[in-house]
Amino acid sequence: MLDDYLKANLANWDERVGVHVGSDLYDVDGFRSGRSSLTRVEQDELGPLVHEGTSLLHLQCHFGLDTLTWARAGAVVTGADFSGAAIAQARALADEVGLSARATFVQSDVTSLADVLEGRFDVVFTSWGVLIWLQDLEPWADVVAHFLKPGGTFYLAEFHPNVLTLAEDSTPDRLRVGYPYFQHGEPLRFDEPGTYADPGARTRNNVTYEWVHGFAETIDPLLRRGLRLDFLHEFPFTHGLSFPFLEKCEDGLLRVKGHHDDFPLSFSLKMTRET
Numbered sequence: 001m002l003d004d005y006l007k008a009n010l011a012n013w014d015e016r017v018g019v020h021v022g023s024d025l026y027d028v029d030g031f032r033s034g035r036s037s038l039t040r041v042e043q044d045e046l047g048p049l050v051h052e053g054t055s056l057l058h059l060q061c062h063f064g065l066d067t068l069t070w071a072r073a074g075a076v077v078t079g080a081d082f083s084g085a086a087i088a089q090a091r092a093l094a095d096e097v098g099l100s101a102r103a104t105f106v107q108s109d110v111t112s113l114a115d116v117l118e119g120r121f122d123v124v125f126t127s128w129g130v131l132i133w134l135q136d137l138e139p140w141a142d143v144v145a146h147f148l149k150p151g152g153t154f155y156l157a158e159f160h161p162n163v164l165t166l167a168e169d170s171t172p173d174r175l176r177v178g179y180p181y182f183q184h185g186e187p188l189r190f191d192e193p194g195t196y197a198d199p200g201a202r203t204r205n206n207v208t209y210e211w212v213h214g215f216a217e218t219i220d221p222l223l224r225r226g227l228r229l230d231f232l233h234e235f236p237f238t239h240g241l242s243f244p245f246l247e248k249c250e251d252g253l254l255r256v257k258g259h260h261d262d263f264p265l266s267f268s269l270k271m272t273r274e275t
């Protein structure tokens, strides 16, 4: 049964799928004509491990753009997301671009995915704005470990937990803490119309419940399930966030104004399931 937090988040996401599909940020037309939806970070760090026939599970795949980009690179992909609207769009897009033979999409809350999906994968992938929707990373780590083949790769690229603690009114020279880094299980409640892809979009389901997860909280459950940490990278740039203290640079990435190399805004990690 869905708890109230999950219900609110699901209603919010279901409503935002249509807005995102039509947004400049997601640029679905660009994807249709061959553009990769992946950032340089995951292209450079995970790309070399994805070959023709690599089996890849994408957790919280939204409407499947990144999932299908990995399919274009040769992977046989499965995308999972709790939003029925997102999964319907992902399937339609896979059909439209001729990738449905190598792409399966499954609707499920991430923590109960093992109830509805079978198999083990060479790669489990998840990225950008996924962890804040999860109350507890212990069951999430169960899912990651469960679906990885021995020797398989887990890869995560995500907004840095530090930036998620900053107050919206922070300025480049006065970055102010607005939210806790250690949340002790209680969610932050937001009530915001629109979306990061279209702040002016008229939306009705605007309440969300979110959790900041620090590095230890993210990595330790995976280590305890037998994954080995291969690398953890922190970057002073990001994308897709709309804080006023960020500016878009020539390479299209966002950095803190006047402090381009000084603060962590995103991170990535790669882990291997040893046995």
Ligand SMILES: C[S@@+](CC[C@H](N)C(=O)[O-])C[C@H]1O[C@@H](n2cnc3c(N)ncnc32)[C@H](O)[C@@H]1O
Pocket (backbone or CB within 6 Å): 009, 013, 060, 061, 062, 063, 064, 065, 066, 080, 081, 082, 083, 086, 108, 109, 110, 111, 127, 128, 129, 130, 133, 134
């Ligand atoms: C920011 S998006 C994912 C980002 C993705 N990289 C993108 O931009 O296309 C977050 C996704 O998590 C999904 N989600 C949130 N909570 C979830 C849950 N408990 N189980 C499964 N999916 C969830 C949402 O439906 C949404 O598609």
